[in-house]
Amino acid sequence: MADSTYVIGFEALRRHDVPRVGGKNASLGEMVGELGAKGVKVPPGFATSADAYRRFVAANGLERRIAEALAELEAGQAVRRAFLRGDWPEELAEAIRAAYRELCHRIGRDDADVAVRSSATAEDLPDASFAGQQETYLNIRGERALLEACRRCYASLFTDRAISYRQAKGFDHMKVALSVGVQVMVRSDLGGAGVMFSIDTETGFDRVVLINAAWGLGENVVQGAVDPDEYEVFKPLLSDGSLTPIIEKKRGGKAQKMVYTNDAGHPTKNVPTSKAERAAFVLEDAEILTLSRWACTIEAHYGCAMDMEWAKDGDSGALFIVQARPETVQSRREASALRTYRIGRKGKRLATGLSIGDAVVAGRVCVLESARDIDRFVDGSVLVTATTDPDWVPIMKRAAAIVTDHGGRTSHAAIVSRELGLPAVVGTGDATRVLHDEQEVTVSCAEGDEGFVYEGTAEFEAEALDLQAIPATRTKVMLNLANPAAAFRWWRLPSDGVGLARMEFVINNQIKVHPMALVRYDELSDPQAREEIDALTAGYADRTDYFVERLARALARIAAAQHPAPVIVRMSDFKTNEYANLVGGAQFEPKEENPMLGFRGASRYYSPRYREGFALECRAIRRVRQEIGLKNLIVMIPFCRSTKEADRVLEVMAENGLRRGEDGLQVYVMCEIPSNVILAGSFAERFDGFSIGSNDLTQLTLGVDRDSEALAELFDEQDPAVKWMIRSVIAEAHKAGAKVGLCGQAPSDHPEFAEFLVQCGIDSMSVSPDSFVAVKRHVAEAETEPRTAARAGQA
Incomplete structure (x- = not known):
């Protein structure tokens, strides 16, 4: 693919290109260029550069508008509106259109369906993760729809949550640029998709691969909108082809799946899964092992624990890695210290789900249906809701613990809870129905993979163990x-x-x-x-x-x-x-x-x-x-x-x-x-x-x-x-x-x-x-x- 100031093919990018194309796109380029020969499959695509973003900002006079809006505390809405009304400079629009046409030609399809993802140039640094803050658009077809999706990605750099996160981390708004990744869609709407870690996300045990899987496009797994299948594979035995070292297979509820539509304005939608889909595992054992071996290859190449997204094409049956980034929670945990909790006398068990973290917390319940109800939240309460997305982060930061109806170990609620150091019980199925406001409960994540919500305040104690001693x-x-x-x-x-x-x-x-x-x-x-x-x-x-x-x-x-x-x-x-x-x-x-x-x-x-x-x-x-x-x-x-x-x-x-x-x-x-x-x-x-x-x-x-x-x-x-x-x-x-x-x-x-x-x-x-x-x-x-x-x- 011909590269320019504004557009670069993935194959020409490497991980040192974060300032040009952000962490997400630099990582995709690294895998395409360095790991393809080792069997790791990544769908082809291209990235717009940070220079392209700055050209768009300059051409539409947005820098002054951004500064004024932030100074006047108008926050993101006015800035986003200005971006969405902005016009594409012709040379920039043509560079994107030409790259799209070349990508279509390369795969032999007119108006190929592509995923359009945001990649901030400050993304996924060791002490800050911007993942999930900017928008992703799936099943985008045609040049006009692509340019509109790219413009909306630019605008998403100024969502309220992204602005508040940069302020909290001390980033200059004008020094963070946005690259857009355009990648051939894997038809996982006809297959399945999910998230994969090369480490156990709760304990940091570094000899397993953890895979979450659901039918349809992967956004539901990332957002925690479904209860996915969960697989764990023991890494040290993966090199022996005669073995099947799968040590965990849990079937998730998978109540819905995200699929394509014919509506250009809403190119994807959620539909209920069939009874047969809910009863079946998304991946065969051989596919679980293939993904796990790829996870080990990617981890070895990057030299650290990795957080990856994968997709299975329902037409061809082929597997692909569509994103990879360093894992940012367990890898920073102090290895020489272990804090252990013991729970004693406790009340009636009210809800059960997956435990996130290993702590025990007692507090009062606050049930919220929407992040818009932030004013109702009482600091230090146990947040109970159906599911979370990045809009919930300001509330989650003020919670003592988190309980959700839906989601798996790689859902938004789970990932943010780990980053905040909060115990969470996710995927309970019925917490919002059985728990009520101001109810005294104890949230326990100290009893293994399952987390529990108990009635009343339980007896528990914590002890810090110094492993070096x-x-x-x-x-x-x-x-x-x-x-x-x-x-x-x-x-x-x-x-x-x-x-x-x-x-x-x-x-x-x-x-x-x-x-x-x-x-x-x-x-x-x-x-x-x-x-x-x-x-x-x-x-x-x-x-x-x-x-x-x-x-x-x-x-x-x-x-x-x-x-x-x-x-x-x-x-x-x-x-x-x-x-x-x-x-x-x-x-x-x-x-x-x-x-x-x-x-x-x-x-x-x-x-x-x-x-x-x-x-x-x-x-x-x-x-x-x-x-x-x-x-x-x-x-x-x-x-x-x-x-x-x-x-x-x-x-x-x-x-x-x-x-x-x-x-x-x-x-x-x-x-x-x-x-x-x-x-x-x-x-x-x-x-x-x-x-x-x-x-x-x-x-x-x-x-x-x-x-x-x-x-x-x-x-x-x-x-x-x-x-x-x-x-x-x-x-x-x-x-x-x-x-x-x-x-x-x-x-x-x-x-x-x-x-x-x-x-x-x-x-x-x-x-x-x-x-x-x-x-x-x-x-x-x-x-x-x-x-x-x-x-x-x-x-």
Whole structure:
């Protein structure tokens, strides 16, 4: 494309051209010129220059008009009106028309449909992001419509929000110019589009790609007008073409989509999506992986975390990147500090959505329908609205927290909340209906991926952790993690992996259905359970795939957060009464007087009552290790009463494709029954390691019901008998070459217990994340005691 003072083809631009064409267009040029050869597809186009903007301003005498309007506090309306009434200098208009004609010729279409986007010359600096403040126009056809769209882009440099932002950041209005990007439209109105980050937007976890996707043009995702699909991909495994490292797939509501119209005055409109579109994912797995690989390529080229927009052409099926800019929130976060919130007693849950940030805030609700109601907003309130756009920013700055009906993690509400450091719960679906003005609520984003709005003022506390001050230890200190949604939150902690990931927590919270009710759905007699299962498994050809896929992705998320450190997943350890509470579970569970000592743990896995359910658990583990590729996942068998039982469980696992030692698979056993200690050497021949469950081991060693109030004072993990058990199993396991860890709260609550474990030579302790720092310090102190080494040698 012939370049001129006023128009430059993307292929001639590079990222150092921000003063000429703004950040957006300079970045498009960089990708076209440098990344096309690496497979990244960007639609062709051209940019008008900052000189073109200044020529338009000068030709219409706008500089004086702008200065007068701003001095008289007329703000943007008068300036925008002056721009829209301005005439194009002929040489400038002809340069734009000629570039458009050449672009049409290049793609072989007359009056090609193009996207016309604003690109400010001060855009996306490290300490200021102008993204989203100026206008974008889609499906623009013909030379006259193009010139009108360009003029409207110029005018959008003086929206009220853009003026106030520049004033707040100290930018001279007359030194910021505007470039217009003209790019061939991707027919995503017939396909889909969305936003992609090369980093987890909430935690800064830098080893995942986050993709949001919706049907139709991408503006709805950017503006938060729809609840999109959400996909997460683990970057370190993307280079292996045999793997599918997708660790999260959430189907969004996608209630509407933006499509083309035949009305030149309104070239796009929103229409409802079909039932089939709402039930389907926008992207196939192969497309998710392609976009993720592009995200890694772009990130590597720019040398920083990136925020990108993508589109899928519904005619050709081709994928394209249509924008890329540096991510500006997590990349500036202080890496050595971690602020953690704990929420205690709380009121009734009123609304649930996606959590943005990780804080907890209490305050009074202020429900607003429109940004025009700014006068009604009370500073420090919890802003509740359907969705936000840049007009809402002045109100958002005054809020304590934000709650919206619609939007995903890459919506306007989410992005601005992060920049402002505010907790937000987006995509609740019904917050504006269930919450009311002046209602006291607590907004919690401290419980993982899901955010909650609770009635009243909850009890909560915050603690700042200095990661640089955490001491190193020889004894491994690992985490107990049950909630996959919160797994990324702790990635900065210098942990040695996960010592206990409870599968039953995932089943209870993310799957909700008893596995046997899926395997034997045709035998299910409860009509309500059938109805719930039908709703939960909609879109799955085989209902058991619902269980396997959701369990696999949840466990993969935990494994990815700690990769390559080991993550020990305990196979399901519900009691029969707990299994019965799952959807459809009552029909498949016996009634027991003492479920704590009944049909639980290993005894279930080879029993005809549950063997098919255990096979689904094995399929999920196999998928995590073999298809997703997270081989750091270790399997652990709970409540294994005898070596005979151990052999039967290992045989069933092998039948289901999980053979100990094959493909590096390690299998651990819980040490929570006296027989595990008495026959530790024999168990060590069958398992790679032990994890001491100190609660159950104490209960069964002392014969004390741990839930009995009458016997509470007798339940003591530091009783000499319990300590003898622990010391013995560590010694015997080490003789046989097996590792031993302990998962439980005792090392957190009692520094002397941590010291005892170190003296015994235990390999690891696994504790809850909020106890990690304290235990790490206890262990470090114990390891420096002079007597520790001698006692460890005796153990």
